[in-house]
Amino acid sequence: MSIKILVLYYSRHGSTQALARQIARGIESIPDCEAVLRTVEDITPHGEPIEPIVTLTELRECDGLALGSPVWFGNMSGSMKHFWDSTTPLWLNGDLIDKPACVFTSSSSLHGGQETTQQTMMLPLLHHGMMILGIPYSEPLLHTTQSGGTPYGASSTGHSASLTKDEMELAQKLGKRLAKVAIKQKEVQL
Template sequence: MSLKLVVLYYSRHGGTRALARQVARGIESVAGCEAVLRTVPELSPQQADGEDPHLTLDELKQCDGLAMGSPVWFGNMAAPLKHFWDQTTPLWLSGDLIDKPACVFTSSSTLHGGQETTQQSMQLPLLHHGMLILGIPYSEPALHTTSSGGTPYGASHVSGHQDKLSAEENQLAQRLGQRLARIASQLKENS
């Protein structure tokens, strides 16, 4: 039985999408786990939609875990992602996401662009849904040495206006995906 873990992201310039792909690689490195890459629609018709399909509420309801990513927008998650969560009240009322593991990731153009506050803003709806929040523990050596992205709240990327991830950013994003998949597998085995 394969576990389906949704990697939900919004990306304007590609940095968050690049992180999403690395989180998905980490998920799929765990036996029996499948990453399902999804995005959300743009709010403005002038913006082009992402490369991946849009997440539906039914897919979110059926998932075994969630990784969510957003670029930093003034220290918060991006409006299209927030708009998606504002529509999840039916799942909140039915408790469909309670006790499912979740993690977050983000990207910004500068090192002090608000990554940790953005990660915390993404965690808020997950907590309201009763999800189990996972971060990156300091047992990950790259968290101690990174000079670009990576926080205990989740994976991150400092773009400096380029989408290419550093070696540490790649590693930490994959480790976050692996941790999400391992915890989801353990929870499924014990249920």
């Protein structure tokens, strides 16, 4: 059984991209799981996209979703919101119902709005009927990290595209959890 998990993100300065790549590493550490890295169209272009632009078909056909955006005033980026506003056809068909999903974010400061941004990214996923996964408090790093990481999902702080060891590990663990749940969900559907 092959599992494809879409790691969909928007990144302006590289931190969210770095998290996406760590989540992908976690996903691909689980046998038969593939991470498909994609981005969204930039509504305020600032250069060539780092990854291919996602299509609605790729979203419809994925077995799970990791969704990431930098913090923009405590919210997801305008480009990411614009993409989700285009997903009405998938919503009408119920194409994403019961698929597992998680969220991740980056901010330039510790109190920049990470958790509210993660919550705003969860809202369209809930409307689509997806199952939201976070990082449970049974994960010891949540109790000791001095940088990113929340029970809502993976995160990073600071302007640098370099992640701390804790941020990398928490992102990988979130990717592994998403992959394991995606496998279980696909087995139920078979």
